[in-house]
Amino acid sequence: MDEKYYILNTKTVIDYINSSIDFFDKNADYECTEIGDGNLNLVFRVKDKNTNKSLIAKQALPYVRAAGEDWPMDIERGEIESRILEIEYNLTDGMVPKIYKYDKEMYVMLMEDLHDYIIMRYGLLKNETYPNFAEHITEFLVKTLLLTSDVVMEHKEKKTSVSAFINPELCEITEQLVYTEPYGDWPRNNIEDNLKEFVKEKLWKDEALHLEVAKLKFDFMNNAQSLLHGDLHTGSIFVNQEDTKVIDPEFAFYGPMAYDIGALIANIIMAYISADARIEEINVKNRQKDYLLNTLEKTVDLFQEKFLKLFDTVVTDDLAKVKGFKEYYLKDIMINSAGVTGLEMIRRTVGFAHVKDLDGIENDDKRIKAKKSNILLAIELIKNRYETIDGKTYVDRLKKYEK
């Protein structure tokens, strides 16, 4: 621990900020609140009530409350997160919070305050819709993924970046929780009682399924294609009616593009399945379902459209310019994205970390039914991923399991 380190509080953070960066007015009237969950980080929102200008100060704590966590990993993570956010900010013209400063001695990140945004998962659970989301998130995906790949980056620089962002601990979490444990009787699985027999039958006994999961797992572990966000679900996305911001890239590493794309698609599908089961009022239900179906289809198709378009203007590798290559490359990405979609849907239903979309369905019968549909659709996406390329195919498959 550096000698200069001290734990900030709602009083000292103001002086700290003003001695670090030139942000607030001299005559600012400060309001400061601690808004973190207090486990790994302190998160302060500091606002000038005169101008409404505000920022976030996020400080890593010198201890970890949760047992068994590895301290040195956590303390470094802030720096890596700030570097990834800077890269993503530059690649996407500001689709992540702006980092004002990262202080290596105080482990403090000073960053843009997204106070007028909401976490997308919670917005969707309040039956809100975000009409620009598909446009925005496909922009984010295409830019962060394509521009960090060998198609575009100078190859030596890209390899240095692969090495710098290798992330063994957090990748191991994904390898276990997403690619391994849901397919057997592992202690961390979280399966509600009424689902257990179904899970044993459908997920644990199916050797053909396990083989497909193994193929996808080795792609995840070996394919250093692009700098991924690594955890791109609707809980890592801030939205409002105008705008979209992606946060929390702590799982970032060089991996297959499909991993980000599939995580996102899966969470749109689970929001749809949830809406169908949760919402009573028929007009609201239909509007929400239409919105999510449309968002699903647009996300899948716009990604591909934008990918092919951007490819031509940014490609640098001489062989990647060859006729037919970009279509081959994209198709491979989409095939594996369908596989990851299925994996994410399954692990969020029976694995360690669930989503509120499904667990929050209050009616027991509806919840079990929704989870079963979710699992069956996921298996189909994994097994038939070679035939799951365009948005319409996703929509058709989803509608099939709705009945």
Added chain:
Amino acid sequence: MDEKYYILNTKTVIDYINSSIDFFDKNADYECTEIGDGNLNLVFRVKDKNTNKSLIAKQALPYVRAAGEDWPMDIERGEIESRILEIEYNLTDGMVPKIYKYDKEMYVMLMEDLHDYIIMRYGLLKNETYPNFAEHITEFLVKTLLLTSDVVMEHKEKKTSVSAFINPELCEITEQLVYTEPYGDWPRNNIEDNLKEFVKEKLWKDEALHLEVAKLKFDFMNNAQSLLHGDLHTGSIFVNQEDTKVIDPEFAFYGPMAYDIGALIANIIMAYISADARIEEINVKNRQKDYLLNTLEKTVDLFQEKFLKLFDTVVTDDLAKVKGFKEYYLKDIMINSAGVTGLEMIRRTVGFAHVKDLDGIENDDKRIKAKKSNILLAIELIKNRYETIDGKTYVDRLKKYEK
């Protein structure tokens, strides 16, 4: 440069060795010769004439004679090479020279002297045969490749190893010389005049071929499957009638297993094509061709046999144990190995770095004919790699182009 560094000579190297390691007898009668090519390294063979015990001392020079080389890269390379040799030594029970010591201050590697071995390429050009070679080299391949993959290695440790052995400069050389330049009019290509029209027609105009090369190139750049040797041609292999040793792993990095396997297969095929064109005496020619054909078939088949056998005893990843996975995984390796075989054959005929096997055919007509056959067979291997899995298929394809 470290202050302790000084350039060794045939006198001082003896004291240096004896002050570094306990190797020679007190009463040794030394004979010392410098056997390096003198460009990047000094290479001393030091022998005790009483006992015939000997070793090699390889010292990196503090300057590089070849223009344009990057000095700091070269000086570090010795350390990486010694680490790779140690890893390979342990994985293969001594199929690479033993490293006695690496001295970071003097940039000296003290290592086993392979004085009773010959570089395989030159042995084959002298029409020698090595009956145990296929057995040995498949042992080397299976052990170094499978045991450094995610099938076996603890995944966090493997990622740390991927990061440690990232090799941007030397991978770039391969990406350019093997995967890019032979397919267009690049200044470093080395094409003899009588072959130019043929190369333009067959290699530069074929867009379908370029697409397959692009797919293989991106596999090479992104697939961090195993710790490769990275340059496994017959010039990197020492042989005699009993034994086989692999040297010079300076191109080592985490890449697709196919890259090592294909480089090796290609060099056996080129030795065969060379033997057919070079050797006048019919009995010698037939014996040499039979030996090489048999070695080709055995290398391809034994690798697969041993791979599947070892897999079961060493697999640790839970999903890799799934029924059907090892066959899927191996087939993917073999498909890409056929592709790499073709790439290596082409680049050694028209690219920057040739092989003596082909360039050394003295008769002009025979040499041009051999090079053309080599290129046509290579194209077939690249394009039909999905149907080039077993040894017999390689043999059949090779025989077709012999006519």
